[in-house]
Amino acid sequence: MYQENEFTKWYLKTIQDAELMDYTPVRGCITFRPDGYEIWEHIQAAMDQRFKETGHRNAYFPMLIPESFFQKEKEHIEGFAPELPWVTEAAGEPLEERLALRPTSETMIGHLYAKWVNSYRDLPLLLNQWANVFRWEKKTLPFIRTSEFLWQEGHTAHENEEEARHETMQMLAIYKEVVENILAIPVYGGTKTESERFAGAVDTFSIEAMMRDGKAVQAGTSHYLGTKFAEAFDIKYLNRNNEHTHVHTTSWGTSTRLIGSVIMVHGDDKGLVLPPKIAPTQVVLIPVGPFKKHPEIVAKLEQLQKDLKAKGIRVRLDDTDQTAGFKFNKWEQKGAALRIELGPRDYENQQAIVKARDEDDKQTVNLEQLVTVVEEELAHMQQRLLTKARQFRDANAHVTIDSLAQLQQHIEASKAAGTIPGWVLAGWCGSADCEKKVKEETKFTTRNIPFQPPVQKSTCICCEQEAQHTVWFARAY
Numbered sequence: 467m468y469q470e471n472e473f474t475k476w477y478l479k480t481i482q483d484a485e486l487m488d489y490t491p492v493r494g495c496i497t498f499r500p501d502g503y504e505i506w507e508h509i510q511a512a513m514d515q516r517f518k519e520t521g522h523r524n525a526y527f528p529m530l531i532p533e534s535f536f537q538k539e540k541e542h543i544e545g546f547a548p549e550l551p552w553v554t555e556a557a558g559e560p561l562e563e564r565l566a567l568r569p570t571s572e573t574m575i576g577h578l579y580a581k582w583v584n585s586y587r588d589l590p591l592l593l594n595q596w597a598n599v600f601r602w603e604k605k606t607l608p609f610i611r612t613s614e615f616l617w618q619e620g621h622t623a624h625e626n627e628e629e630a631r632h633e634t635m636q637m638l639a640i641y642k643e644v645v646e647n648i649l650a651i652p653v654y655g656g657t658k659t660e661s662e663r664f665a666g667a668v669d670t671f672s673i674e675a676m677m678r679d680g681k682a683v684q685a686g687t688s689h690y691l692g693t694k695f696a697e698a699f700d701i702k703y704l705n706r707n708n709e710h711t712h713v714h715t716t717s718w719g720t721s722t723r724l725i726g727s728v729i730m731v732h733g734d735d736k737g738l739v740l741p742p743k744i745a746p747t748q749v750v751l752i753p754v755g756p757f758k759k760h761p762e763i764v765a766k767l768e769q770l771q772k773d774l775k776a777k778g779i780r781v782r783l784d785d786t787d788q789t790a791g792f793k794f795n796k797w798e799q800k801g802a803a804l805r806i807e808l809g810p811r812d813y814e815n816q817q818a819i820v821k822a823r824d825e826d827d828k829q830t831v832n833l834e835q836l837v838t839v840v841e842e843e844l845a846h847m848q849q850r851l852l853t854k855a856r857q858f859r860d861a862n863a864h865v866t867i868d869s870l871a872q873l874q875q876h877i878e879a880s881k882a883a884g885t886i887p888g889w890v891l892a893g894w895c896g897s898a899d900c901e902k903k904v905k906e907e908t909k910f911t912t913r914n915i916p917f918q919p920p921v922q923k924s925t926c927i928c929c930e931q932e933a934q935h936t937v938w939f940a941r942a943y
């Protein structure tokens with residue numbers, strides 16, 4: 467499943483079998499089915515709680531943005547223009563000005579912030595929006611890259627650079643914490659190179675995650691926008707010295723591509739493996755054997771379901787008339803974290819069988835201790851998935867490749883061995899030409915300049931001159 471084509475095939479089958487999404491007649495626009503949407507709701511809840519704890523509030527801005535707004539920030543329009551869908555008529559009449567379906571909301575929010583910010587007393591302004599956005603992609607992959615997707619975009623305005631930069635880093639740290647502790651995905655935080663920067667940003671920071679095929683996913687970004695958008699939209703305020711001056715703004719976002727990342731990091735040949743904290747089904751209760759002849763079994767499972775629900779655990783009872791084997795398979799595909807089996811003999815012995823989705827072994831647990839064991843097992847599984855993902859990433863993050871020839875050799879050798887090339891930590895002189903050459907020859911792009919690289923590099927992987935930065939290079943989604 468590590469081979470590129472095989473992995474994509476596996477991924478597409480997995481998300482369909484798990485009933486997370488479905489395709490629609492609109493190319494690149496998917497439907498989130500309830501289990502897919504619920505994973506998003508759990509991610510959303512974790513993020514939203516942290517945004518609010520750090521003083522942010524939610525607001526909602528329109529989906530349609532006048533074309534003239536995009537013209538105000540030159541780099542921004544250059545970056546987004548190729549992917550914008552447009553509304554050109556309404557109620558049978560052509561519109562005077564065409565309207566874009568938002569790819570992101572800096573322009574609309576800039577327009578409004580100019581009205582709302584007048585004095586230093588109005589700052590900082592800390593807003594977040596949960597919304598859908600559009601980027602008309604040529605090549606799409608459900609959850610990872612779609613023409614319409616769900617996300618959150620935070621937009622803040624500050625008195626000065628120091629505060630705005632502090633905000634930018636604070637939000638990146640929140641992303642890292644949620645992705646590691648809730649999604650069980652280890653990430654490297656770092657700075658994007660100029661070519662990978664957000665269109666219109668002064669600095670872009672990202673967290674980068676490794677999928678099981680060795681490719682990288684940018685799991686979240688946070689941008690320091692300087693005064694670029696403030697100048698474009700005339701967001702000025704009266705400062706403490708009674709002078710009119712521009713605010714410093716930030717924006718930061720994570721999207722439903724996190725769902726795709728979770729699947730690509732934790733999934734296995736049987737289907738979905740989900741960290742318990744975001745699994746729509748944390749526990750599935752399955753009666754086994756001739757349970758129809760023993761009504762006490764389903765009655766016991768119903769009682770157990772109540773007890774687990776009372777503890778805040780998401781639990782489902784599958785007492786349909788399909789075979790136990792069929793149900794085991796189905797709930798494995800759907801990524802139920804724990805399975806509890808109860809048959810006539812187990813009931814006689816007042817015990818049940820507990821199996822975690824990510825382990826082969828089952829354990830026998832006394833019915834009286836079951837609720838406690840379930841709580842412990844969910845916590846253990848959450849931790850195991852993070853540890854396993856970290857070991858996998860570290861084993862596939864190479865730090866001893868220091869020239870383009872070595873990188874090419876490494877890629878060829880991986881191909882021959884049927885393994886993944888993974889990531890490569892290498893030096894970079896800072897020239898866009900070197901970055902481009904590496905990309906053209908290997909399809910490896912710069913992911914980020916990690917804040918804490920495992921080792922520091924001294925020479926550029928491409929020109930072999932002195933390195934200015936130590937950078938993660940990888941193929942990316």
Ligand SMILES: [Zn+2]
Pocket residue numbers: 894895896897900926927928929930931
């Ligand atoms: Zn170079």
